Amino acid sequence: MPRAGRARRPRARGLAAASVVAVAALVTGCEPGAAAGAQDVPSPPARAAPPPTASSPAPTAPAEPSTAAPRPSASTPAPAPATVRPAPEPSTAPPPRVLMRSGSESDRVRELQARLRQIGHFGRNPTGYYGSVTADAVRSFQAKRGFATTGSTDEATWRRLLAMTRPPTDAELRPPTERPLATPDKRCLEGRVLCISKKSRTLAWMIDGRVVSAMDVRFGSEYTPTREGVFEVFWKSRDHVSTLYDTPMPYALFFSGGQAVHYSADFAANGYGGASHGCVNVRDEKKVAALFDQVKNGDKLVVSW
Numbered sequence: 621m622p623r624a625g626r627a628r629r630p631r632a633r634g635l636a637a638a639s640v641v642a643v644a645a646l647v648t649g650c651e652p653g654a655a656a657g658a659q660d661v662p663s664p665p666a667r668a669a670p671p672p673t674a675s676s677p678a679p680t681a682p683a684e685p686s687t688a689a690p691r692p693s694a695s696t697p698a699p700a701p702a703t704v705r706p707a708p709e710p711s712t713a714p715p716p717r718v719l720m721r722s723g724s725e726s727d728r729v730r731e732l733q734a735r736l737r738q739i740g741h742f743g744r745n746p747t748g749y750y751g752s753v754t755a756d757a758v759r760s761f762q763a764k765r766g767f768a769t770t771g772s773t774d775e776a777t778w779r780r781l782l783a784m785t786r787p788p789t790d791a792e793l794r795p796p797t798e799r800p801l802a803t804p805d806k807r808c809l810e811g812r813v814l815c816i817s818k819k820s821r822t823l824a825w826m827i828d829g830r831v832v833s834a835m836d837v838r839f840g841s842e843y844t845p846t847r848e849g850v851f852e853v854f855w856k857s858r859d860h861v862s863t864l865y866d867t868p869m870p871y872a873l874f875f876s877g878g879q880a881v882h883y884s885a886d887f888a889a890n891g892y893g894g895a896s897h898g899c900v901n902v903r904d905e906k907k908v909a910a911l912f913d914q915v916k917n918g919d920k921l922v923v924s925w
Contacts, residue, residue, distance in 0.1 A: 716774035734788035796834035
């Protein structure tokens with residue numbers, strides 16, 4: 621019996637050792653080289669990835685954003701190409717012929733001014749001279765009718781003006797003064813009176829409320845103003861020369877100290893660009909010469925605003 625017991629022990633040890641070796645083989649298969657003797661244990665062959673099937677599509681790399689322009693689909697029409705319009709060709713029509721312009725002087729200019737006055741574009745009486753005032757009036761007319769505002773009267777402007785106005789009368793063409801006469805001061809309505817208005821820049825020679833003649837006048841400057849009020853002509857001097865300023869004063873009609881109504885060559889040449897030293901200047905020599913012959917000492921003279 622004792623031999624039999626001893627004989628079974630070695631077998632048990634052998635079984636235990638074999639179990640340990642088997643366990644060690646399983647452990648070293650997860651982490652190669654973790655235990656001694658693992659190098660001798662062959663590694664299982666790597667399994668090939670199964671081929672893709674219809675039920676499991678093969679993995680694909682993530683697509684990168686495309687920078688190419690999208691192609692139009694069949695349902696989205698392609699944009700039409702931009703239409704390039706040719707530049708308009710410059711007009712070959714000649715500009716309208718100019719009939720009157722600044723510096724012109726004629727009866728036609730006088731008619732132009734009278735017609736512009738009829739429709740409110742010219743605020744003075746016709747003079748026959750095409751100056752800056754006339755040019756501004758023509759520009760105003762052209763702007764309101766859609767013409768180029770040149771200030772010169774071309775054929776198109778003239779035709780339009782003729783269609784809008786009537787032929788002016790002789791009184792409209794040749795009034796006695798450049799500016800319309802002011803309504804007479806009530807002190808001018810009786811007797812023989814030289815009625816002078818600073819507002820309209822006119823002198824009217826009146827007898828019992830009737831205008832005998834009229835003429836353009838200018839006055840003294842801010843520093844040498846013409847006196848206002850009611851006066852009498854006290855001295856007439858046909859070829860007078862100022863002793864204070866040494867200037868000619870033809871056809872002088874004195875009414876207040878050294879102030880007089882007289883012809884002025886400077887006024888005739890330069891218009892309202894200048895001023896007197898207090899006198900009433902007349903620029904029409906013929907008219908003031910006739911006035912000098914008619915006026916008597918003692919006749920009333922009224923200067924009003």
